[in-house]
Structures are given as C-alpha cells and as structure tokens.
Amino acid sequence: MILKKRIPVIDQGNRLGFWGGKFGGNFVPETLKKPIEDLETLFNKLKKDKNFINERDKYFKNWVGTPTRFIKLENLTNYVGGAQIWSKVVSDANGGAHKIYNATVHCLLAKRSGKKIICGDTGAGYAGKMLSMAAKKFGLKCKIFMGAKDIKRQQPNVRAIKKNGAEVIPVYSGSQTLVDAVSECMRFWVANCDTTAMCVGSTVGPAVFVRICGWSTSQISRELKVQLIDEFGSIPKKLKLYNCVGGGSSSFGFWNEFMDYDKRQCEFIGVEAGGPKKSKKHAAPLTYGSKIGILHGAAQYVNQNSDGQIEETESISAGLDYPGISPLHCFLKDTKRARYTAASDEDALWAYKMVTKYEKLKPSLEPSHAFSVAIKESKRFSKDTIVVVNSCGDAYKDRGILQKKLGKKYVKSN
Amino acid sequence: MLNPISEAFEKAKQENRPALLTYTVAGDSTKKQSLEILKSISKNADILELGVPHNTPVADGSQIQTSSYRAIKNGIKINSIFQIVKDFKKLNKNKPIILMGYYNMIFQYDENKFLHKCKISGVNGLIIVDLPWPENKEFAKKCKKNSIVFIQLLSPTTTNKRLNKIIKDSQQMNYFISMLSTTGGKLKVSPKQILKNYKKIKKINPKKKVVIGFGITKKTIGKLKSADGLVVGSAICKEITRSLKSRQNPVTNVSKLVKNLKNKIL
Numbered sequence: 143m144i145l146k147k148r149i150p151v152i153d154q155g156n157r158l159g160f161w162g163g164k165f166g167g168n169f170v171p172e173t174l175k176k177p178i179e180d181l182e183t184l185f186n187k188l189k190k191d192k193n194f195i196n197e198r199d200k201y202f203k204n205w206v207g208t209p210t211r212f213i214k215l216e217n218l219t220n221y222v223g224g225a226q227i228w229s230k231v232v233s234d235a236n237g238g239a240h241k242i243y244n245a246t247v248h249c250l251l252a253k254r255s256g257k258k259i260i261c262g263d264t265g266a267g268y269a270g271k272m273l274s275m276a277a278k279k280f281g282l283k284c285k286i287f288m289g290a291k292d293i294k295r296q297q298p299n300v301r302a303i304k305k306n307g308a309e310v311i312p313v314y315s316g317s318q319t320l321v322d323a324v325s326e327c328m329r330f331w332v333a334n335c336d337t338t339a340m341c342v343g344s345t346v347g348p349a350v351f352v353r354i355c356g357w358s359t360s361q362i363s364r365e366l367k368v369q370l371i372d373e374f375g376s377i378p379k380k381l382k383l384y385n386c387v388g389g390g391s392s393s394f395g396f397w398n399e400f401m402d403y404d405k406r407q408c409e410f411i412g413v414e415a416g417g418p419k420k421s422k423k424h425a426a427p428l429t430y431g432s433k434i435g436i437l438h439g440a441a442q443y444v445n446q447n448s449d450g451q452i453e454e455t456e457s458i459s460a461g462l463d464y465p466g467i468s469p470l471h472c473f474l475k476d477t478k479r480a481r482y483t484a485a486s487d488e489d490a491l492w493a494y495k496m497v498t499k500y501e502k503l504k505p506s507l508e509p510s511h512a513f514s515v516a517i518k519e520s521k522r523f524s525k526d527t528i529v530v531v532n533s534c535g536d537a538y539k540d541r542g543i544l545q546k547k548l549g550k551k552y553v554k555s556n
Numbered sequence: 557m558l559n560p561i562s563e564a565f566e567k568a569k570q571e572n573r574p575a576l577l578t579y580t581v582a583g584d585s586t587k588k589q590s591l592e593i594l595k596s597i598s599k600n601a602d603i604l605e606l607g608v609p610h611n612t613p614v615a616d617g618s619q620i621q622t623s624s625y626r627a628i629k630n631g632i633k634i635n636s637i638f639q640i641v642k643d644f645k646k647l648n649k650n651k652p653i654i655l656m657g658y659y660n661m662i663f664q665y666d667e668n669k670f671l672h673k674c675k676i677s678g679v680n681g682l683i684i685v686d687l688p689w690p691e692n693k694e695f696a697k698k699c700k701k702n703s704i705v706f707i708q709l710l711s712p713t714t715t716n717k718r719l720n721k722i723i724k725d726s727q728q729m730n731y732f733i734s735m736l737s738t739t740g741g742k743l744k745v746s747p748k749q750i751l752k753n754y755k756k757i758k759k760i761n762p763k764k765k766v767v768i769g770f771g772i773t774k775k776t777i778g779k780l781k782s783a784d785g786l787v788v789g790s791a792i793c794k795e796i797t798r799s800l801k802s803r804q805n806p807v808t809n810v811s812k813l814v815k816n817l818k819n820k821i822l
Binding site for chain 1: 610611612613614615616617621625628633634658659660661662663664665685686687688689690691709710711712713714715718733736737738741
C-alpha cells in the first residue's frame with residue numbers, strides 16, 4: 143500500500159472509491175447510488191471551480207472566522223520541560239469547533255444542487271450545531287439525528303441546534319449514540335434523497351462524504367502552515383501534530399497540508415478514545431487492532447464481533463464514541479504515515495485539568511484526549527521540538543460531565 | 557433441472573398469479589420459533605426470504621429493525637441460521653429459500669466459506685442490501701458458480717443506463733424497490749406508478765423475473781398482482797411483534813396473515 147506524493151489524499155482512492163485498494167468504497171443500498179453519483183459529479187466539478195473556492199473562502203473568512211489562533215502554551219511548556227507545546231485553537235471558529243467547515247461546504251453544495259432540506263448526524267452535538275447554523279445561514283431546512291444517550295449528555299449543543307431552528311430527531315435504537323445516529327440519518331436519506339441533501343458529520347460514510355469532509359477540514363492545516371512559517375520562518379525540523387481521532391475529520395484536516403513532508407520531520411499522532419480504564423469497551427479500533435469491516439457504507443477498521451455485528455463503544459467523549467474510523471486514517475495507518483494511540487477517559491480528564499490549570503484554554507473532552515498524550519510525550523522531546531495540539535472543540539458543551547467528574551471549580555468560569 | 561426459484565415462478569405463473577415472497581428475520585424471536593414460522597407459512601408462500609439480522613442496518617425501517625435486534629439479543633449467529641435452513645429443507649426440499657442481509661456478515665465469515673455453507677444447507681438465493689452493482693460483480697459470479705441466484709436490487713432512482721447494465725449482468729430474478737423508502741415505509745406512490753416502473757424494467761428483458769417489495773401490505777398487495785412476484789416483510793415482522801406483546805402465538809398469527817395475503821392475489 144502506497145501513499146502517493148503531490149496527489150491530495152482524498153483523491154487517492156481507486157475507481158470504486160477504495161483507498162489502498164481496500165478502505166472506503168460505497169457499500170450502500172441501490173437507492174443511494176444515484177444521489178451519491180450526483181453528489182460526486184457536483185463535488186468533483188466544484189472543487190476545481192475557482193468561483194466556488196472563492197465563495198467557500200469568503201464564508202470561511204467572514205463567517206467561520208479564519209485563521210483560528212496558533213498559540214504557544216508557555217506555562218504548560220515550562221511545567222513539562224521538554225518540547226515546546228503549542229495549540230491550534232480551532233475552537234475559535236464560529237460555533238466552537240471544526241465541524242463548521244464541513245457543514246458550510248455541505249450547505250453550499252446543497253444550494254448548488256437545488257435541495258431545500260439537509261439532514262445530518264451528530265454525536266457530541268457539534269456537527270449538528272454547526273449544520274443547523276449553516277443551514278440557517280443558507281436558508282435550508284435542517285434535521286439532526288442524535289442518539290438519545292448523547293442528547294442527555296450534550297444538552298448545551300442540543301439547545302443550540304434547536305435555537306437555530308433545526309429539528310432534533312432522537313434515535314433510540316442500539317446504543318443510542320453516534321453510530322445509531324449515523325445509521326438513522328442514512329435511513330432517512332434513503333427515503334428522502336429526492337428532496338434532501340445529507341451531510342455526514344465526519345470523514346466517514348460512502349467515499350464522497352469522506353472526501354468532502356476531508357477537503358473542508360483541510361482549512362485547518364492550510365492556516366497552520368502559514369502560521370508556522372510566520373512564527374519560525376519555515377516548517378520546523380521537528381514538528382509533531384497531535385489530534386484526537388473519532389471519525390477522524392479534525393485530525394485529517396489538521397494534517398493534510400503536511401502530508402508530503404517526511405514523517406521524521408512532520409509526525410502525525412492520532413489519539414483515539416480508550417474508554418474508561420476499567421472497561422473493556424473502547425472507541426479505538428486502530429490502537430487495539432480491530433478487524434476490517436463495513437460500517438455506514440465504507441470498509442474500515444471497526445469494533446465488531448466474529449459474526450460481523452458492530453460492537454458497542456464506550457467513551458466519556460461523545461464525539462469520539464464511534465466504533466469505526468475514517469478510511470483515510472486506516473490508509474494513513476497502514477502506509478505508516480501516521481501513528482495512532484489511545485487515551486482513557488481518566489487520561490482525558492487529567493489533561494483537561496492540566497491545560498486549564500496552566501493556560502487560558504478550555505479544550506473539550508475530545509481534544510483533551512490528544513493533550514494527554516502530547517503532554518506525556520513532550521517530556522522526553524528536545525526543546526527544539528514543536529508539538530502542536532489541535533484544540534478542535536470548546537469545553538462548554540461538556541460542563542455537565544466535567545462538573546460531575548471534577549467538581550464545580552473546573553466549570554465555573556466557562 | 558430448474559433452480560427451485562425459477563420453479564416457484566413457473567408454478568405461480570401457471571396459476572395465473574404473482575409469486576408470494578415472505579420475509580422473516582432468522583432467529584425472530586428464537587431459532588426454534590423462526591423455523592416453526594417458516595414451516596407454517598411455507599404452505600402459502602412461494603419463496604421464503606430469511607433475513608440475516610445485522611445491528612447497523614442502513615436500509616431497514618423500524619419493524620425489521622425490531623425483529624433483528626430481538627433475534628440478535630436472543631443469540632442468533634450465522635451458523636444457527638444455516639442450521640435453520642438445513643432443518644427446514646429436510647422437510648421441504650423444493651421450497652426456495654433466499655438469505656437477505658448486509659455484506660459485513662458475509663465479509664467476516666469469508667465469501668467462499670459463506671457460499672459453501674449456503675450450498676450445503678440448501679440456500680437458493682442471496683440478496684445483499686449494501687453490495688450494489690458494479691461492486692457486486694465478482695461476488696455475483698461466485699454465487700452463480702455455486703448455483704446460488706444473486707438477486708440484483710433495482711430502485712426508482714436507478715437510471716435507465718444503469719438498469720440496462722444491471723439487468724444484463726443479472727441472473728433469473730431481480731428485486732424492484734417500489735419507492736424511496738426504507739423497508740416497511742407507508743406506500744407513498746400509487747400502485748399504478750409502481751407498475752409503470754416495473755413494466756419499464758420488464759421490457760428490458762422480459763425473461764427475467766422481477767419481484768416488487770417495500771411497503772406491501774394486506775391493503776396494497778391486491779393492486780400489484782400483475783407483477784411476477786411480491787414481497788411482504790415488515791408487515792410480517794410487525795405481526796410477530798404484536799403477537800409477542802399480546803402474548804399470542806406468533807406462529808399461528810403469521811400463518812394466518814400469509815394465508816390472507818395469498819388470498820388477495822389469487
């Protein structure tokens with residue numbers, strides 16, 4: 143399996159949409175073949191269209207807010223005493239997370255295709271919140287599918303979705319989390335694909351959705367590249383990019399522009415959700431060697447039993463609580479371009495405490511997973527190593543969980 | 557010798573009616589009960605579709621999901637599904653059985669091993685919901701080699717160009733999805749419109765049998781009886797759920813329902 147240079151990773155799939163010949167594809171019901179093909183044609187055309195790219199950039203700049211900050215975590219660096227620790231504060235983006243990029247692009251595509259309704263899935267509620275914001279902005283009706291368990295644990299985002307005028311559809315099947323929300327959203331699309339556009343909330347799903355999402359979130363690394371050069375004069379010789387990985391949209395976007403650099407210069411570290419320390423359940427298919435299988439239309443490493451039933455996951459972070467992983471990350475793992483590891487619920491909470499103790503930054507539980515590994519590994523790196531952690535979400539949505547787990551003082555100033 | 561699937565269509569044609577295809581989920585609500593249901597409905601059904609339950613079904617509505625979750629919860633495994641087929645075929649060798657499911661189950665089992673098991677247990681055909689054409693070309697060929705009919709799905713969204721290609725590659729039976737819906741949705745297009753689409757498909761190659769499924773119930777089945785075959789699934793799953801809830805015997809209730817459906821197409 144070979145990762146090619148000078149070709150965007152999203153375009154390295156084969157004719158049937160498989161990366162490395164085996165990840166991704168289109169395992170979809172016949173009914174969705176046509177709408178997916180239409181979307182593919184539209185996307186392939188528009189991603190080369192200067193007017194469309196200008197339009198995207200205009201909204202990214204004036205509405206999403208670019209660039210998001212790139213800051214040095216001075217106190218944390220001093221405390222750790224190893225590598226320089228920096229953060230790309232993607233949670234600066236309108237709405238408080240990276241999900242806004244994909245949502246904006248999907249709404250722009252929906253407008254071009256003449257669809258009046260857009261549906262989407264959400265776990266942590268960010269994908270849903272951002273899609274509802276973008277839908278409102280572009281005058282589309284919006285339906286958000288969300289697991290009943292996630293609705294309970296991510297109330298601030300649920301309220302935001304409703305405030306934006308979108309309908310929240312609770313999903314009661316299975317584990318009542320993200321995996322079921324994606325299934326239900328796809329089912330809704332099967333039945334309504336003539337009038338409705340679908341936005342898959344991460345770099346998962348049938349190949350075209352993986353590509354659109356990766357293309358959208360790559361804004362993060364485009365900005366970072368400029369910011370790194372501004373700060374250091376060139377891309378640092380020892381650069382390590384840490385990112386949490388659930389479906390894999392923020393990490394892919396955080397890394398994409400650096401893909402062609404040698405991994406000894408730009409290393410990518412993906413941090414999956416290991417779940418509670420005492421539990422056997424996890425959401426880390428790459429770290430724990432899950433077998434390849436089909437989930438939501440794509441071949442990927444996925445938690446499953448020997449019969450092929452998808453297994454339940456467990457994580458404190460709703461946004462990472464997904465049994466599968468983007469085909470792009472399976473590809474990056476097997477070509478050894480990226481390294482993957484896991485952090486437990488406890489690790490993430492510890493990292494949240496560390497970051498908030500030393501810095502004016504409140505990463506949500508998802509990026510706290512990445513911070514935990516970055517902080518631990520930074521200790522043994524030289525001082526000229528530049529560690530950058532993508533703080534891709536804001537902790538506001540997690541205040542209920544944080545208060546319960548850590549006590550009031552950690553959410554007070556939120 | 558004709559494949560039992562072709563025989564079933566021939567028999568129905570001679571009786572001047574469409575073939576009746578039923579869909580039940582293997583292991584719903586238990587392995588034993590689902591075998592009993594198959595036995596009792598086989599008197600009136602021409603072809604038995606047996607669902608391989610999967611826990612992330614992207615094309616199934618709530619009725620079939622309920623049945624699937626129930627079967628999985630009660631411990632159904634692929635090997636026990638083959639056992640159900642085997643046990644049924646011991647009593648009724650010529651009644652065709654089609655397994656219907658999602659590709660991951662076959663992928664995990666291994667395609668070749670799965671087809672071998674199908675063959676020795678007596679499975680006659682396969683419908684794989686999320687393995688569309690052209691992705692299914694290789695697997696469909698393997699099925700044919702093993703004398704198992706790979707049934708292609710066709711939908712109202714399938715373009716004419718695509719219809720032609722799929723039908724050209726298809727075997728003796730295809731499955732037309734009546735409308736844009738998951739299984740068991742309320743029929744949102746008129747039977748007249750469905751039959752119009754059906755005729756368009758038949759015209760491409762009149763020799764190939766086309767069955768219509770999705771949203772067919774006692775109320776609608778009679779209006780579609782000019783088709784080669786009609787599939788009823790969710791309505792049966794619903795009846796199983798209802799029976800269990802009201803502590804009645806699902807076997808007799810489902811049997812009655814299927815008899816009733818048959819009467820509507822005679």
